[in-house]
Amino acid sequence: MRWLPEGNLEFLGRIDQQVKLRGLRIELGEIESALAAHEDLAAAVVIVREDTPGDKRLVGYCVPSAGRELTVAGLRARLRASLPDYMIPSWFVFLEGLPFTPNGKIDRKALPQPEGDRPHTDTEFVAPRTETERIVADIWSEVLGLEQVGVHDDFFQLGGHSLRAVRLATRLQNAGYAMSVRAVMQYPTVAEAADLLSRAGTVSRSLAFELGGGRPDDATGRSTGEAARKNLFCVHPSGGSAHWFTALAGELADEYRTYGIQAPGMEPDEETVQGVPALAARYWEEIRAIQPEGPYHLLGWSLGAVIAHEMARQAPADTAQVFLVEPPIVEPQVRKRLMGYVADYHRAVALWEKGRRQQGAERERTEMALRQLAGILEVPDESATLDEWLPYATLGGLLESVAAYEPPDSAAPCTLVVSDDVRLSGEGSNASDGSAEEYTDHWRGLYPGGLRQAHTPGTHMDMMTTQEAVSVLARTIISNSTEYARWQA
Known part of the structure; x- marks a missing residue:
């Protein structure tokens, strides 16, 4: 529960429904409450699925009221009015009824895996039309863990975040394109990015x-x-x-x-x-x-x-x-917490540099240690790898700068x-x-x-x-x- 500004008490759900997704704390009950307020919904439940290791996504399961029809666009618009974008499910599944256990509780484990090649977004799917768009879309799909990406899909609406943007820029650079992390932020669709890349030498260093x-x-x-x-x-x-x-x-x-x-x-x-x-x-x-x-x-x-x-x-x-x-x-306690994170970032840098020089079982052990440390730093698991650079030193330096x-x-x-x-x-x-x-x-x-x-x-x-x-x-x-x-x- 929490107090609202007007003095009312709002029920947010059970503590055991709190999850962390891409470093952000999410109250599943709050999303379910927002869905339950929809007049055409009979029931709804929201869970975090990890059908691909390291790729966690919010999924909303909805049961329409009798004789009513629901659309993904309508649900997303309703949720966006009261919830931040990171709390809006990537996928929606419409069911005739929710599964229950013998003792009458919702059987979350029995909820079906979403079908489709891409999350539900606010844009219609448009396939790549040029060779550059196809290459960019393929790299996007790989980084985001999706089977297909449309040219007008927004990178961040599909589950992208700043560290995935680093990975995306790195892979585009490896493919021979002059793409920066800033450009991913500024041109967040395949069409915009491909248009930028077709104009060689226009990527700003500012x-x-x-x-x-x-x-x-x-x-x-x-x-x-x-x-x-x-x-x-x-x-x-x-x-x-x-x-x-x-x-x-x-x-x-x-x-x-x-x-x-x-x-x-x-x-x-x-x-x-x-x-x-x-x-x-x-x-x-x-x-x-x-x-x-x-x-x-x-x-x-x-x-x-x-x-x-x-x-x-x-x-x-x-x-x-x-x-x-x-x-x-x-303050002193805040500074102590910040410096604890700074020490962890320094350790992450040391592990990454050490692992890059290793091979075989030694490298695997170092990468496992890096993944464990990344969890403490709230770095998504799939981003903590020895194969691609991440700005651990930069993020630690920012916290150290503010602490001092x-x-x-x-x-x-x-x-x-x-x-x-x-x-x-x-x-x-x-x-x-x-x-x-x-x-x-x-x-x-x-x-x-x-x-x-x-x-x-x-x-x-x-x-x-x-x-x-x-x-x-x-x-x-x-x-x-x-x-x-x-x-x-």
Whole structure:
């Protein structure tokens, strides 16, 4: 159960229905409750299946009410209104009735394996039409563990994540294509990626890239035939990837051109950058290469909000607004936890380097040890292999940088945005070991000139993944920036 903002108590399901999928904690009962609210559903159950070793997927089993018809598109649309994308099942199976054990409980083991060659998505299947699309689709299928992929399917909607994006980029490079991890984020369909690859030499090396495909001739903030949109630069969370801001970019499209900033070192041939001040300075270089002059609009989420704070502190006069979306407070216990993960990442790097030099049984033992450690680090099992590089050093370096950082005061205009995780917490949350009041007092104290505050409904993860929370955040960004522009005038 949990308290809702209006004071009601919501039943979320049993603790033994909590699972972790791709490093994210998921309450199966919450998904089942959302499905049960559908007027045309008589019953529903959601499970995690692993029909292929290492490839876990959410599957929803639905029993329509008598005389009613259900569609996958309708179910996905209903769930998207209240749940983040990572909690929407990849597959739906319609049944005449659920199986039960002799003692009357749902027999989850008897639920059938989904049929079909690909998960249910929001797009119609279109087969590859060119040789480049066929090669890209084949590599996608291999990385995602699917029999077929359509040219308009979204990589992340099919189960992709930042570490799979690393594997995808590596395999495309091995096939002779100049594909980067950033390009996977920016061009997330087979058609878009194939079109990019057909134009040899156009892959950008910048850490900052426009979300939603981008238009190279429109990157300066000026456009023809429409009012110029402002640029919003969004700093990655602890995973180093900026794909989390895609939904926000869509909500802001009429007002902002949204750029994601990816951590240096997410590509195999990139140098990592250590320390929050150094990261902030590097990101300013990337931003000014896109927009030479201010004012600048900045946003950071989670760990990225700590870096965004330092960026705004370094250039307060050039910062129109910085939005700190639930940054953590690095208190002693938080720092201890972070450094524990840092040590594990260092061990992962050592195991990977050791295993690459080994053969036979020794190599197998080292890979097994790496997989066990990857589980602690919440790296998906199928991604922890000695055959392909992963950015263990980069991810550990980001946590180490934040753990060592003591945030100074800032003179930049700032808005602190919190979720219900912080706002309704009594004795600590994921962002702080203290109360909500102690959390806001901490950040208010770092902005002597004043700090605006806003909040989004739902959890910390919901802030970038649920339609409701993302819409609230987008409205906050637009309204605060409008007030700033009016004040400047």
